[in-house]
Amino acid sequence: MVTRSKRATRHFPERDMQLGMIGLGRMGADMVRRLTKGGQQCIAYDVQPAAVDKLKQEGIAGAASLEDLVAQLQKPRAVWLMVPAAVVDKTLENLVPLLEPGDIVIDGGNSYYHDDIRRSADLAKRQLHYVDVGTSGGVAGRERGYCLMIGGEPEVVKRLEPIFSTLAPGAGAAPATPGRTAGASTADRGFLHCGPQGAGHFVKMVHNGIEYGMMAAYAEGLNILRHADAGKHAREADAETSPLRRPELYQYELNLAEVTEVWRRGSVIGSWLLDLIAGSLVSDADLQSYAGRVSDSGEGRWTVAAAIDEGVPTPVLSAALFARFSSRGDADFANRVLSAMRHDFGGHVEKAATPADGHKS
Amino acid sequence: MVTRSKRATRHFPERDMQLGMIGLGRMGADMVRRLTKGGQQCIAYDVQPAAVDKLKQEGIAGAASLEDLVAQLQKPRAVWLMVPAAVVDKTLENLVPLLEPGDIVIDGGNSYYHDDIRRSADLAKRQLHYVDVGTSGGVAGRERGYCLMIGGEPEVVKRLEPIFSTLAPGAGAAPATPGRTAGASTADRGFLHCGPQGAGHFVKMVHNGIEYGMMAAYAEGLNILRHADAGKHAREADAETSPLRRPELYQYELNLAEVTEVWRRGSVIGSWLLDLIAGSLVSDADLQSYAGRVSDSGEGRWTVAAAIDEGVPTPVLSAALFARFSSRGDADFANRVLSAMRHDFGGHVEKAATPADGHKS
């Protein structure tokens, strides 16, 4: 009894559940660890046997194959896919024939919600349930817990609540929102049934779109701060160059590690992302470990595409996305078109390249 | 001794200070309250006697005039201005003649750092010190503390440390940044000497620029989520309208109060701003209290202007700024130019206005 009431206050599930996890990469393995620590029973599988072995050494049950995984799970089964979006369909192709009516497939990766809608319809024909879970939290999630945005049939999502509840950070992870009725929904504990199939990944997609925008806001702002000493660096005065009119206004040499640290306390722009930047700058003030080629894994693109479909203006989210494209050289041809035009109408000759951000090196 | 060591751990100042506060609006009055509660001695003044009286009723010393304020302060005096940027110069005009060499004037409002540079040079001629403090924290600052970004002469800033330390949130307001040497600087306690005069407002300016970007990122994302049911609302199919190609993909009716709440725990986009949005949506799910005319108080503009001077690309921060301009109807003539062109080359006739965001009302 004592145990039970204690667990209840920790928002742990009433009864434990069994879950098969496919995909033991960065995210999948840590989720298995968090689930196991939280009292859930996991059977872990990955196409790389070494990944399974590693968890086995931590005392977690593993499977040698999809068949083995399915065989070890009690019916109705719950199987969670935590694999790259590009291999979900192939995984399903192999997994689905092994499953039986009533089983649940959960896609916890970063799938496009269009695929959820298609896949859930396909699985429904075999009386299989499909649940999509947008999972945020990154490498810190094992300790902090994962924020879960869920799409699927209500009763199926309800059945999985012990899993979601264990993965999620729990109510204590943030102060209660004023005016909100405690326990009004599971959102207070860090997981939410957003709507029918696809709704979880839709919300996660937009979440990542917002993330791109926030990241760009910090990045642009820090870039301005970094160049606050522009007045100390003479620019040439020729017809190709706009001189800095008032160099005396740009004489600041700011310590960005200190600036981001001070913003962490009491400022309006405090956030977890800011905490991370402050941490990065402690050991690498110039971020020389990075080349600045910024990948995008799809959600930012899909977010803007959805906005366009809906007719919703997203100038900030799209600018953040395009800045990533440009960081990888994808504006190259467009820039050459500009130089060609400048040459042709004004006789402008391109200036030789100087080391990017050179005065700082 | 016990008391002293206790205070030290609370990062309270070694000795108390006296401060004159001019401007008892939203921010100024609460700062006086926080300073007083923290053991500092304040004398409060405002052009509105009622504002002074209110603080007097709370047991705080008040002044009836600038002369009275100056007379009550011990030398060398420290006077903090917390007035709208547009009236700082007028206030200084009246205040400065009353001060004596060695006195300190602090501008804690949202002044343009260009003005700090000019004003500090003017005051230096009279052997007065000038300190600029960018103050973030808003109405929550009284309890949470204020994040302070400071520009000025090192020894003068040092002298004011008891004040800054009391206003700031303190080290406990955020977990320590991994890898950072505790106490390496005052940034850990929520205040930072950023550089010479103007540096404080420069950093605060960019802080607000980032704030605009972050706010826009959330706002755009939530707008996409709100219109995730676009497929339920038929659009006309005529040559003026782009039909929604796949309405079945936009059938979600999302509860934004719940979505923002779940993001508060464990997600990558958690922040104080998100906490506020979640709070707003609890009681006003459609935000009907607002008309969506968004002011800007200058820092966002100055941030982009600084970026342009420095040659730093800020597509996101500028897009956020321009969205505010547009929200106030300032794109109106440009839009009419577009309609005129469409009419003239394509014979397109403007469609009649429908209630903005109408399907939701």
Added chain:
Amino acid sequence: MVTRSKRATRHFPERDMQLGMIGLGRMGADMVRRLTKGGQQCIAYDVQPAAVDKLKQEGIAGAASLEDLVAQLQKPRAVWLMVPAAVVDKTLENLVPLLEPGDIVIDGGNSYYHDDIRRSADLAKRQLHYVDVGTSGGVAGRERGYCLMIGGEPEVVKRLEPIFSTLAPGAGAAPATPGRTAGASTADRGFLHCGPQGAGHFVKMVHNGIEYGMMAAYAEGLNILRHADAGKHAREADAETSPLRRPELYQYELNLAEVTEVWRRGSVIGSWLLDLIAGSLVSDADLQSYAGRVSDSGEGRWTVAAAIDEGVPTPVLSAALFARFSSRGDADFANRVLSAMRHDFGGHVEKAATPADGHKS
């Protein structure tokens, strides 16, 4: 013989062709007129009999039904669809069963190139040929000729050359490009086989995306010029408003009709769109005929979607698109989110609406 050689130099076709035109709206009717005047034989059809009658009164052959149209055309038939993108599929549904192997269907409207790829594959199963033609020129095309961007099988496109050549403006419409071999391709005459099916509409789609960007560039610039007198209009000085720091710099009352007119001669930004703006401003200097609700008919959206798929940054084209969305009130909810945040962190109260662009009315 004389006539023939004269026509040849005018780049007219060697032999005349017969074409069925479906859709006699703004564009379709004028294209029939231009074709007829250029010696091609057209049979015109529209779901609205009145539209057919009108052309009949001009001496052009008409059809009473699709069946009638098909019956009147010699084999192999060539049928041109000039209907809204949204009704192409329905039209094809009725038309295709009436056609025979070897016949050609041309879609000259603003279809999405995705649809071209699908439709051409469907038609190929019935041995029907599909040609997509992006048609630019608007209401002026009847006189100026139409710029044609064509996708399809080479030999089929070749077969239609008399039609394209007659619709296009001809070589004389622009001075020869220096360095270019005259007659190197049909591009010099205003029509181009861009590639396989869909290529025509792909190029036209991007053409329209560019058009959006150009239009927005003019519109934004003119809006700046219009507000060059901002210094004459006092703004309030309160914490919600950023005062104009140097009103003396904004004292110009510019005559936009004159400014756009002068740009038409010798400037770098001369263009046909500029010609149109200059014309609009002659009679309606404030463009009071327009409300500024700017439609978009799809191509701008598809352009940005294609850019995202390709990973090509299009900050300008997307900003132009989103400005149109915003002109229709679609940023409304996002703006309310911003106002809610400002209220909650800073106690900011929204300012009452003032008439948009009010000082000019």
Added chain:
Amino acid sequence: MVTRSKRATRHFPERDMQLGMIGLGRMGADMVRRLTKGGQQCIAYDVQPAAVDKLKQEGIAGAASLEDLVAQLQKPRAVWLMVPAAVVDKTLENLVPLLEPGDIVIDGGNSYYHDDIRRSADLAKRQLHYVDVGTSGGVAGRERGYCLMIGGEPEVVKRLEPIFSTLAPGAGAAPATPGRTAGASTADRGFLHCGPQGAGHFVKMVHNGIEYGMMAAYAEGLNILRHADAGKHAREADAETSPLRRPELYQYELNLAEVTEVWRRGSVIGSWLLDLIAGSLVSDADLQSYAGRVSDSGEGRWTVAAAIDEGVPTPVLSAALFARFSSRGDADFANRVLSAMRHDFGGHVEKAATPADGHKS
């Protein structure tokens, strides 16, 4: 008399004028040539004697020094400066003491209009007149004529009309605008008195801002067309990469020289800039002559700064400006901030650089 009336119809001045030209670079020398050919008398000066000699060999009068130039000019003198914006003040410093009340100084370069306001006030103290002329036309101006946007005192501008009229392209350079009263203003001939001092450069500044936007619109669009074969180039499928979902939609290999050529006739996006691009692509289809580092000479920056002062949204013009900054590597630090964040929250490792735009080389 015959000659005279003929010249009048060519809009040539009633009487010839004398002009001193300082600065014989790209623009200045050609303007002297055009003026001379048009019957105006020029005396040419440059700090580089070689530049003066070159014009002398063409039969144009030259000056050996500023003193010499001033001495050769009849009073009241008219001196035109055509020098880089950054050296105007230094030139005036040397020139002004040599001038006498009633003389006119014309700045025809790309000065910031703020400087015009300041300079004209300074010169007025010496009873010197100041006229600012925004000059568009580039290297083609010698033949095409220059579009002139003029600020200054009405009677002074009027006095210079013979000069402006000769430099401008003349009425024949563009078809008359429908509805416009011929000769209503000099705009029809390609020059315009826009307003008081600074108005000329203000209008030219915005003209260039529009130019940036138009250029970017073309550049982005052509970049999309260039990557229309993206589906032919496999992308890796890993968690860092968003796979192209439907490669079959991106199989076009478009000939951009042909596409830009066809757009020159009858399309909505025809313009002089397009003519130039089409010309560039004839001989250098991949624009390999350019590295894509795009300079900006100030006007684009000032345009956005003016828009911000006025509160006018310019998302397109600013995006075009920032794309230029980025082309020069100035987003570098911001991009590294993004990569650092991605690493810290998601364990994302930057992908190795691949040759920009590589599949095309």
